[in-house]
Amino acid sequence: MMDLGPWTVTDEVSLVACYDQSVAHVYRYASRLTGNDRARTDDLVQDVYLGLVRVARDGTLHTVGMGWLYTAVRHRFLDGIRGAAREERRLHLVQTLPNGQPSEVPEVRGLADLPDRERAAMVLRYLDDLSVPEVAAELRLTVHATESLLARARRRMRAQEVRDA
Amino acid sequence: MPDTEIERMAGDGLEPTPTFVASLREQMRGEWHLGSDVVAPPRLRQWRGVAGLVAAAAAIVGIGLLTQRGADTGSIVGVDSTAPTTSPPATSPTEGLPDSAFEQLWVITSVDGVAVVGSDMPTFTPHGDGTVTGWDGCNQYQLTPEGGESTTAGCPAGVTSVVARGPFVSDSLGVVRTDRFTAMRFERAPDEPAPAYRLDRQYVFGDVGRFALTAGGFVSVESAGCEMAVEVGWSIANGNFMTFLFDSIPDCSQLAPPFLAWLTQMRDVGSTYVFRDSPSPAMWTRVGDRVTRLAFAPEAIATETTG
Numbered sequence: 001m002m003d004l005g006p007w008t009v010t011d012e013v014s015l016v017a018c019y020d021q022s023v024a025h026v027y028r029y030a031s032r033l034t035g036n037d038r039a040r041t042d043d044l045v046q047d048v049y050l051g052l053v054r055v056a057r058d059g060t061l062h063t064v065g066m067g068w069l070y071t072a073v074r075h076r077f078l079d080g081i082r083g084a085a086r087e088e089r090r091l092h093l094v095q096t097l098p099n100g101q102p103s104e105v106p107e108v109r110g111l112a113d114l115p116d117r118e119r120a121a122m123v124l125r126y127l128d129d130l131s132v133p134e135v136a137a138e139l140r141l142t143v144h145a146t147e148s149l150l151a152r153a154r155r156r157m158r159a160q161e162v163r164d165a
Numbered sequence: 166m167p168d169t170e171i172e173r174m175a176g177d178g179l180e181p182t183p184t185f186v187a188s189l190r191e192q193m194r195g196e197w198h199l200g201s202d203v204v205a206p207p208r209l210r211q212w213r214g215v216a217g218l219v220a221a222a223a224a225i226v227g228i229g230l231l232t233q234r235g236a237d238t239g240s241i242v243g244v245d246s247t248a249p250t251t252s253p254p255a256t257s258p259t260e261g262l263p264d265s266a267f268e269q270l271w272v273i274t275s276v277d278g279v280a281v282v283g284s285d286m287p288t289f290t291p292h293g294d295g296t297v298t299g300w301d302g303c304n305q306y307q308l309t310p311e312g313g314e315s316t317t318a319g320c321p322a323g324v325t326s327v328v329a330r331g332p333f334v335s336d337s338l339g340v341v342r343t344d345r346f347t348a349m350r351f352e353r354a355p356d357e358p359a360p361a362y363r364l365d366r367q368y369v370f371g372d373v374g375r376f377a378l379t380a381g382g383f384v385s386v387e388s389a390g391c392e393m394a395v396e397v398g399w400s401i402a403n404g405n406f407m408t409f410l411f412d413s414i415p416d417c418s419q420l421a422p423p424f425l426a427w428l429t430q431m432r433d434v435g436s437t438y439v440f441r442d443s444p445s446p447a448m449w450t451r452v453g454d455r456v457t458r459l460a461f462a463p464e465a466i467a468t469e470t471t472g
Contacts, residue, residue, distance in 0.1 A: 024180060028178030028179065031179035036179055042181075046189055049192075
C-alpha cells in the first residue's frame with residue numbers, strides 16, 4: 001500500500017502525475033472511512049487533492065508520498081465527524097438519559113454500517129495498524145475511551161456475524 | 166474477531182469513477198493556474214496592498230470591537246490566534262532555556278498576552294542538539310539551530326514562527342516565556358495519560374453550575390436538582406484537556422436562571438468546549454480560526470471544591 005511515490009509536486013505536470021498514480025488508492029482508503037458512501041468519499045478526496053494543489057503551489061510542499069495523502073484523508077474525515085458528532089451525541093443523550101442505560105446496540109452488516117467514530121477507530125486500528133494509543137490520539141479520546149469504542153464496534157460486528165451464521 | 170475477518174468485512178473500498186477522476190484532475194489544473202493568475206502586475210499589486218491594509222485594519226477594529234463587546238457584556242471574548250506573526254529572525258530555537266526544560270513537553274498557553282487553549286494548543290519540545298519539535302496547532306514541525314523550519318503543509322497560519330523565536334526566560338513555576346508567548350510544562354505521557362482532573366472532586370463555576378467528573382469519563386452538570394450528562398474526551402497529544410459540547414440542555418424547570426443562561430450562551434456558540442483546570446479552571450472554545458472563551462464575571466471564575 002505504501003510502495004507508491006513519493007512524488008515531486010513542484011509543477012503542474014508532476015502534480016497531475018502524482019494524482020493519476022495515487023488517486024485510486026486514496027479513494028479506496030477514503031471510502032473505507034466513509035463506509036462506502038460515494039458522495040462523502042468524493043468530497044473527501046476532492047478536498048485532499050485541492051488542498052495538495054494549494055500547498056504545492058505555495059511552495060510549502062515539494063514532495064508528497066502516500067503517507068501524506070492517507071494522513072490528510074484521515075484528518076479531514078475526523079475533522080468532519082467531530083462536527084457531525086454533535087448531533088449524534090444529542091440523539092445519544094435522548095436515548096440514554098431516561099434510565100441511564102445505553103440503548104440496544106443496533107444491527108450492523110459490516111464496517112460500512114458502523115457509526116462514523118466506531119468505523120474510524122476500526123479502520124485506524126485494524127487496517128492502518130495504528131496502536132490503540134495512536135488511534136486515541138487521532139480521535140482525541142483517552143485510551144480507555146478508545147478501547148471502549150473498539151470493543152463496542154467489535155461487539156456489533158460479532159453480533160451480526162452470529163445472526164448471519 | 167480476528168483481524169483478517171475485520172479486513173474482509175471492511176471490503177476493498179470503492180473505485181473512483183472515471184468521470185470523478187477526470188473532473189478532479191481538471192479542478193486541480195484550474196486550481197494550480199488560479200494561483201499563478203492572481204500574481205498581479207505591479208500597479209495592481211500596489212492597490213492590493215492598500216486593500217490588504219484596509220482589510221487588516223478593519224479586521225483589527227472588528228476584533229477590538231468584539232473584545233470590547235465581550236468585556237462590556239460579559240459574553241464572548243474573541244481573539245485571532247492565527248494572525249500572521251512578524252517575529253525577528255531566529256538565533257537559536259532554544260536560546261535561554263534552562264537545562265531542565267529540555268526533553269520536556271511544553272504547551273503554549275498564550276500568545277501576545279492572549280490565551281490560546283483547546284485541543285489545538287501548540288506544543289514544543291526542545292532537544293539537546295538544539296532542535297525543537299512540536300505541534301503547531303495543525304501538524305508536527307521541527308526547527309533547527311541553523312534556522313531550518315519544516316512546517317506543516319495544508320495548515321492555516323499557525324504559531325510556528327512564534328515557537329521558533331527565543332530568547333526564553335523561565336521562572337520557578339515551570340513556566341517559560343518569550344516576548345511573544347508563555348508556555349507551561351506538561352508531563353509527557355507516551356501511553357495513556359492520567360487525566361489531570363480529580364474524579365473525587367467537583368468543579369464549581371461560581372453560582373452558575375457544577376461539574377462533577379465521574380470515573381466513566383462523563384461530566385454531570387447539576388443545577389437545582391437538574392442534571393445533564395455530556396460526553397468527554399481527553400486530548401493526548403497536547404496534555405490533558407477535557408472537551409465537551411453543550412448541545413443538549415435538559416428540559417428541566419428547576420434549572421437555575423443564571424445557569425440556564427450560561428448553558429444557552431455556550432450552546433449558541435455551537436462549538437466544542439475545552440475545560441482546563443490549570444492554572445485556573447476555565448472554559449474555552451474554538452469557532453473557525455477564532456479562539457473564544459466564555460467571559461466569566463470575576464466572582465464566577467471556577468473554583469475547585471471537595472465534592
